[in-house]
Amino acid sequence: MIRFKNVSKIYRPHTVALKNINLHIKAGEFVSIVGQSGTGKSTLAKLLFAEERPTKGELVIGGWDVSRIRRGQIPLLRRQIGVVFQDFKLLQKKTVAENVSFALEVVGASPRRIRELVPHLLRIVNLEGKAGRYPRQLSGGEQQRVAIARALIHRPKIIVADEPTGNLDAINTHDIINLLKKINEFGTTVVLVTHNREIVNSLRKRVITLDKGEIVSDQEEGRYRL
Amino acid sequence: MISLLRVLRFAFQNFWRNVWLSVITVSMLTLTLLTVNLLLSLHVLTDAAIKAVENKVDVSLYFNEGTQVELVQGAAGYIRGLDQVRDVQIVTPEEALERFRARHAEDRLILSSLEEVGENPFGYTLIVQARDAADFGFILEALDHPQYRDAIREKDFSNYGIIIDRLNEATGKVRVVGLAVAAVLLLIAMLIIVNVVRMTIFIHRDEIGVMKLVGAGNTFVRAPYFLEAILYSATATGIAAAAVFGTSRVLAPRLQAYFGIVQADLFAYFATHPLPVFGLEFAALSALTILSTAFAMHKYLKV
Secondary structure (H helix, E strand, C coil): EEEEEEEEEEEEECCCEEEEEEEEEECEEEEEECCCCCCCCCHHHHHCCCCCCEEEEEEEEEEEEECCCCCHHHHHHHEEEEEEECCCCCCCCCCCCHHHHHHCCCCCCHHHHHHHHHHHHHHHCHHHHHHCCCCCCCCCCHHHHHHHHHHHHHCCEEEECCCCCCCCCCHHHHHHHHHHHHHHHHCCCCECCCCCCHHHHHHEEEEEEECCCCEEEECCCCCCCC | CCHHHHHHHHHHHHHHHCHHHHHHHHHHHHHHHHHHHHEEEEHHHHHHHHHHHHHCCCCEEECCCCCCCCHHHHHHHHCCCCCCCEEEEEEEEEHHHHHHHCCCCCCCCHHHHHHHCCCCCCEEEEEEECCCCHHHHHHHHHHHHHHHHCEEEEEEHHHHHHHHHHHHHHHHHHHHHHHHHHHHHHHHHHHHHHHHHHHHHHHHHHHHHHHHCCCCHHHHHHHHHHHHHHHHHHHHHHHHHHHHHHHHHHHHHHHHHHHHHCCCCCHHHHHHHHHHHHHHHHHHHHHHHHHHHHHHHHCCCCC
């Protein structure tokens, strides 16, 4: 599904964000990427949805060679990958339903398909009664669930969650992690970037630890060790 | 089709949500078009003015006092036979004296001088009108005919040539200044468009970011900005056309009165040439605004 082969990312002039990353994530896995701030976790996530390109090495995601992908192909790749961020990235002037449907509108989905899919997704994230609300009228946890609904709208094969609980309290954090686990149970590969020790230890899933841009540990059913 | 409609919707949203920026941009484009149309009107009116002067242009041939009427009539017949000549009028010495008196009715000194001379000092005069002002040279040469040459005292033409030359010179200068003003206005308009697109990109950076994140194609992200540029051009052309039609309609009777028999109806000109004038202006303006937008997006929009 996802294969990093000697991948390095160097920001000019000479900041090494990732160094010789070799990694294979299988379809349907739930992988946590952990590490302290500035160790390259977010850079690794950005490589996954082609926000950044490797400086060296080869990165293949579901048949797409991200290291050599053409600009015109990036949108097609991104429709296969759902992305969730710490700051939700919701459009404040759009309602919950509009935020979710926006992802379908911009790829040319028919109004009928939008009418069918949006309520379905809002049901999955348990927001069916809040379709008409604006993001500012929701709690942090609810806003993150809107972002997850939007990430799921294209039925992606991979979900990349970059610190999705960074702005949430313990209860909402628990809800969001449970939602990601549920999504994973339906077969979607989940890559969770976090530095939350409790989450990682409670998941009992694969844990990859980064330090200074290098993988220092990769364990099945791992724990947070920093 | 659905995508096209959505791109159109986003373009109209951009236009309305940044309505003051749109107003400034459209104003600059409209001013540019009005300057261009003013130059065009000047061109049309200059042509009409030159035609009006040309219609009034004639050459007066003053025959020596005592020249026989048969000779004058022969000369008139000879000149009439030239293709370049539109009309020839014979003025008798009596008519010439009458006209002179009428023209200087207020000038006692001249009239008293005329009284002192005692007899009619005027000979026959031929007033020749050419089909074209440029033909006068040929006509004057033709009058160098040995049969008539010695009987003609004076040929009077040069003043009108100077008027036409001055008219051409003055309008030429106005055109150069007008073109420079139009170019400056257009440059300002293009700079404004570049900055409008830059600000629009900044205002919509979150929306653009989300679009990219969820897999919107580059064309889908960029197309609304190009459509917005066309929308600016269409609005500016519409306003300029309305202003030009309105003004030319109001001015039409005055211009007609000023130019007399010569056709100087600007309204009719614009009404009969809407496509070559406003169609072409719209096409040129759209091309320039699209170019400005492309430059702004190349510089500020990374998709």
